[in-house]
Amino acid sequence: MEFKFTPKNGNQGVDIVQRAALKWAGHICRREVGRWSRVILDWQPRTGHRSIGRPPARWSDDxxxxxxxxxMQLTSNRPRWRANEEALVQQWTEIG
Structure with a gap:
């Protein structure tokens, strides 16, 4: 996979990873509901005792x-999702 993207903030490695994560998230969300990858995306862990400290970060939280x-609803329109990837990566980078 090759990207021809020059970020404005000079942090090209992070931008490539974030763009790949957005593409992958869109791909998984557009899959059929019964597929295991989609089931895992919607899965919520059982509630029980909480561990001490901050909850673990998930890629979906970012x-x-x-x-x-x-x-997840925005990914259903693939051309629009792909057109907004650069803006989403810039926004994601600014949020940190």
């Missing part, structure tokens, strides 16, 4: 911060 809670 996407929610950058795109919003309805990001």
């Amino acid at each position: 996407i929610v911060k950058a795109v919003g809670k309805n990001w």
Whole structure:
């Protein structure tokens, strides 16, 4: 996979990884509901005892911060999702 993307902030490695994560997230969300990858995406762990400290970070939490809670619905329109990737990567980079 080759990217021809020059980031404005000079952190090309991070931008490539973030763009790949957005592409992968869109791909998984557009799959059929019964597929195991989609089931895992929607899976919520059982609630029980909490471990001490901060909860572990998930990649979907980063996407929610950058795109919003309805990001899974936005991926259904593939051309629009792909057209907005650069803006989403820039926004994701600014959020940190």
